[in-house]
Amino acid sequence: MKILVAVKRVIDYNVKVRVKADQSDVDLSNVKMALNPFCEIAVEEAVRLKEKGTAEEVVVVSIGPKACQEQIRTALALGADRGIHIETDTMPDSLAVAKLLHKVVDEEQPQLVILGKQAIDSDNNQTGQMLSALTDMPQGTFASEVQVDGDKVNVTREVDGGLQTIELTLPAIVTTDLRLNEPRYASLPNIMKAKRKPLDVKTPESLGVELGSKVSVLKVEAPAERSAGVKVADIAELVDKLKNEAKVL
Amino acid sequence: MSILVIAEHDNKELNPATLKTLTAAQAMGDDIHVLVAGEGCAAVADQVAKAAGVAKVLCADHAAYGHQLAENISALVVSLAKDYSHVVAPATTTGKNFMPRVAVLLDVAQVSDIISVESADTFRRPIYAGNAIATVKSDESIKVITVRATAFDAVAAEGGSASVDALDAVFESDKVRYVAEQVAASERPDLSSARVVISGGRGMQNGENFALLEKVADKLGAAIGASRAAVDAGFVPNDMQVGQTGKIVAPELYIAVGISGAIQHLAGMKDSKVIVAINKDEEAPIFQVADYGLVADLFDALPELENALS
């Protein structure tokens, strides 16, 4: 089968982002960018399914500015076969991304689409569910285990109460949670090889999708800082402070 | 126009996140209807009908809704949505699962995980693991919103007397089937709503050592949480993870033990009223947000704390 993986270029998870002085947005100039960690897990899962012989081809798609091609190359270095870049100057919202991915799904006809559960910049957690509704493919979100079996896939999901397992009829959509796998590192030879793998560039116009969002950002502020408190010498002092100063015991 | 709130429950009891979501909904408008979709969920509908400020309860009781499968719940919600200005649900794993489907089927953008309601169309929400707070305005005809429950107080659970209308519309996808559930049974308070939370990280070294936390938790009536590192290492189950991509908690007292304080962990607990950190590394970033920091080996400190609380 063919697997489509959607990957997003985001700020590196180790970077603590700062807000611009004019409060228009966060400041991403000169900030290290990377593959969204949940997307890395998505790529890894697809590559493992290929290595097991379950999948024949892994196609990655990313939407956004030209620089997204770096993240597509990273995914190719991790073992994906071919990339699609849908180029736009700005990063579209989850609704627009889902509509664009819907077009790609129509063209590519994958049996499985794997996305991250959440992009760590917007923290939206929407796109996979939206794509599922648009394509009428069933969804297994927040997956910690994926087992393909004939025309079905069993997905174990991380939910508030513990774990839930559901069975989906393929073609289906899966979104990844942290425990699904531990992504590999790309080897140098694979990074070199990735440079020669095919990468197709498309535009939203060529796919017939209009961008633009009816949700506008009015302001981006820094959160209220917590002031660092005090160090206590021992447990006795801690318990005393909690009882008599903070009054939480 | 009216506001539709989707109740979170387990077919027996209403999840307290719903009462908090109702507070957020009341800031958007005043004619509030609540949908209870489930299987054998009549008692939940009666419970919701008593909540303050609820005008009407819609109860869809059918096997198709028993496990809150997103395909079925979202189709039901979409069938009702055109009569409402807002569709609102708690940002639990259930709400996160079906609400984006509702949004896209209505062809509107969703606003996720709001922490305040500025007006009927303007909301604040954390982005970048809570390192920035965005104020966003939605011009969509129907506003689809998930609510970070810890950011709102609960409405009174008693005092209301809403009518309960039964819905018999059944939406059932044949492409998805519930197989099984592994629910962690616990006598402890629910992590998301506990008054006190004590969490362990990689410093706990293994799952058995969480017994040290449990003994303290017993004294405090606390829920137990964990960092991602502790969950990934298999010390404790996934539903205990606190953080950006786990559970959000905001208890009166949060005690972080053997947790370094990565931004992803802080994102899930830094709105706690009082934060205590116990860590043997005095440079650990957790101390930057802790009201009370104790530099100590947790294997000495936890038994001492248990004793001091006896």
Ligand SMILES: Cc1cc2nc3c(=O)[nH]c(=O)nc-3n(C[C@H](O)[C@H](O)[C@H](O)COP(=O)(O)OP(=O)(O)OC[C@H]3O[C@@H](n4cnc5c(N)ncnc54)[C@H](O)[C@@H]3O)c2cc1C
């Ligand atoms: C996409 C993504 C999402 C993430 N989501 C989350 C999330 O939701 N929640 C989350 O928690 N993390 C999350 N993380 C992981 C996060 O970045 C950190 O890796 C994680 O929080 C570290 O866990 P820790 O503090 O337990 O471990 P460590 O960083 O290894 O810290 C262990 C601490 O224990 C202390 N210690 C060790 N031994 C002792 C002792 N005997 N006594 C006292 N102190 C001791 C050490 O000094 C150290 O500070 C996420 C990461 C990514 C990339």
Ligand SMILES: Nc1ncnc2c1ncn2[C@@H]1O[C@H](COP(=O)(O)O)[C@@H](O)[C@H]1O
């Ligand atoms: N611009 C994008 N390009 C490709 N995939 C995306 C993009 N935005 C979101 N996604 C996918 O959707 C997932 C969830 O993102 P979100 O719903 O925005 O939190 C990500 O992990 C990606 O798999």
